[in-house]
Amino acid sequence: MLVQPLRLDAELRLLEPFYAAEFLAHQDRARAHIKPWVGPTFVIDDLDGARGVLERYARDGRRIFGIWLDGVLVGGTMFVSFDTESGVCELGCWLEPSAEGRGLISPVIRRMIDWAFRERGLTRAEWRSLPDNARSIRVAERLGMTRETEELWALSSDDWNPPAPETADLDRVMDAMLAAFDNTGDRTPDLASLRDLFLPQAVIVNNTGPEPAVYDLDAFITPRQKILTDGTLTSFSEWEVAHRTEVTGSIAHRFSDYRKSGIRDGVPFEGSGRKSTQFVQTPTGWRITSLTWTDDPS
Numbered sequence: 425m426l427v428q429p430l431r432l433d434a435e436l437r438l439l440e441p442f443y444a445a446e447f448l449a450h451q452d453r454a455r456a457h458i459k460p461w462v463g464p465t466f467v468i469d470d471l472d473g474a475r476g477v478l479e480r481y482a483r484d485g486r487r488i489f490g491i492w493l494d495g496v497l498v499g500g501t502m503f504v505s506f507d508t509e510s511g512v513c514e515l516g517c518w519l520e521p522s523a524e525g526r527g528l529i530s531p532v533i534r535r536m537i538d539w540a541f542r543e544r545g546l547t548r549a550e551w552r553s554l555p556d557n558a559r560s561i562r563v564a565e566r567l568g569m570t571r572e573t574e575e576l577w578a579l580s581s582d583d584w585n586p587p588a589p590e591t592a593d594l595d596r597v598m599d600a601m602l603a604a605f606d607n608t609g610d611r612t613p614d615l616a617s618l619r620d621l622f623l624p625q626a627v628i629v630n631n632t633g634p635e636p637a638v639y640d641l642d643a644f645i646t647p648r649q650k651i652l653t654d655g656t657l658t659s660f661s662e663w664e665v666a667h668r669t670e671v672t673g674s675i676a677h678r679f680s681d682y683r684k685s686g687i688r689d690g691v692p693f694e695g696s697g698r699k700s701t702q703f704v705q706t707p708t709g710w711r712i713t714s715l716t717w718t719d720d721p722s
Contacts (some may be wrong), residue, residue, distance in 0.1 A: 436611035439490035439691030444475035446497045498523035511547035513540050525611050527600030541581040591669045606661045615645045615651040622712045629716040654706040674705040696720045
């Protein structure tokens, strides 16, 4: 499996035993956070244990790929199982708290599924999630997986829409944009990151009401930062369920269907709607020039 940069600030590398010290430092930051979701032998607290975990996975062929963000190991991913005879694989992924909501998991898992289906000829990818792991469930939904049991999600190669090379960077921008609003669990929303995703002159329009509400970037960010951090809107996340992207040279347009959920003023809610997002390619990558959305009637 070829390992390539995920984006300018993130990359995926094979997590070899010589990374044991970095792996231990990562576990020190992530141990309490990931412990409910991983096997007990995976959680270690000393250098020998860290080296032992990486050597064990290297020996049995279940290689771990580390996720580095800004030069720091912040998580990892692996094929929990990979059976070429049955054509079935299972994927797993984790992040430490500081890296959650940064748009990393979906592109990593997309890349692994695409490699398993297209390069190795597998026909089914599985993803297991405990019923109360909302973030993991969101990943499965974004990838177009079907929930087969309370804990099992799956996708067949017949239903796989591989990411087109020319839209992969746009996928990452959209993932990061939606992740900026996420305040589920202990996550602190990072709306300041939107300034790196949008052009400073971007126009943002909410066309849900009787008249369009038009914002510049500051007018869009400020009130949303407030309600996402003052307790008004909690457990909030939003995700794409379908999209179509058109690229013409250095401009692009994306049409998205989305869903969202959260608790506003103590009352749980769910919603859905559509987005139209326009982009231009700049020397530092794709950036959003305009965003328009409309919510479905509740």
